[in-house]
Amino acid sequence: MRVLHTSDWHLGRSFHREGMLGPQAAFVDFLVDLAGSERVDVVLVAGDVYDRALPSVDAVQLFDEALARLAATGARVLLLSGNHDSASRLGFGSRLLDLAGVHLRTDPGRIDEPVLVEDAHGPVAFYPLPYLEPDAVAARLGCATRSHASVLGEAMRRVRADLARRGAGTRSVVAAHAFVAGGVPSESERDITVGGVSVVPVETFAGVDYAALGHLHGAQTVSPWARYSGSPLAYSFSEAGHVKSVALVDLGPGGLSGVQLVPCPVPRPLARLRGSLDALLTDPVLARHEQSYLQVTLTDAARPREPMERLRARFPHVLVLGHEPERSVRATVTSYSERVRGLDDLALVGGFVEHVRGAAATADEAALLQRALEAARRAEAEA
Incomplete structure (x- = not known):
């Protein structure tokens, strides 16, 4: 039996205000084609179908199309609710959908009610x-x-307990949405900590042939028989190094017989760049990132003027811009009150400007600050 393991679609999610429904629709196309070409028997989605409990109309429509198209390949489709999903909304009509070979599991009362799928070697x-x-x-x-x-x-x-009541040759697959020990998180997962603890040991799932895990967005193995498929798309810059994939899982007569990772389509690569503005705009090596989604950290001593506009002239898909000047740090042994003692208001504000951006205020800026201070004094006197 061949199982296609995927998870964390997060339909309707945006990426730093960039809409992702187009790339998500392209992933559905890829998944449907893969299920058909690889003669997949079961498509298993391990939670977080949607990105929020009240998904947009467009996200719901895309999910509806995905279910219909996957079912049309002849595969059984099994889905469970994740921590981003509304269990009651996602599970609406689940008993009717069971009859169509689409199995939505969102009710904790049905956790020991398996979906049985037969192959030449018996039931799974x-x-x-x-x-x-x-x-x-x-x-x-x-x-x-x-x-x-x-x-x-x-x-x-x-x-x-349910497995023990079944035939000795019954193979088993469990799917769960959880943070399992040994897994490496990304910045894009929602915290599920309870009482300071969110991690469960992988041994919790012992006794089955394969554990299909969801929640962590990086594809990774936590045990020879337990793995995360990861999200099909990157949802944070911490995932810039991820190879997004789905897992083709083969079950032979004796249980798990192999796992093959199939890379997902990449709509636009991610990268993190760091350096001075002039270096980033002129370095020929960075040409390969000109069409990537970018997180840029500028290291200029003073914050450049109009940095985003200048960067986007070369890199039109800069989404996040930060400024971390690389300046020498001087040891300070005096207190703050000692350092500002004797300074007038303009010198105090000017010192703050220099501390924040690494360069002193210009003459025009100093004049503007002086006028602002004088206006503040007048307003205080007239109050």
């Missing part, structure tokens, strides 16, 4: 576990403590 039991928010489900699951480890541990206890 799929257990898509919806995101289990400890505060919301701990009491319902009978957990003594409110933690991710507790609720997922109870969920897996129920999964293993």
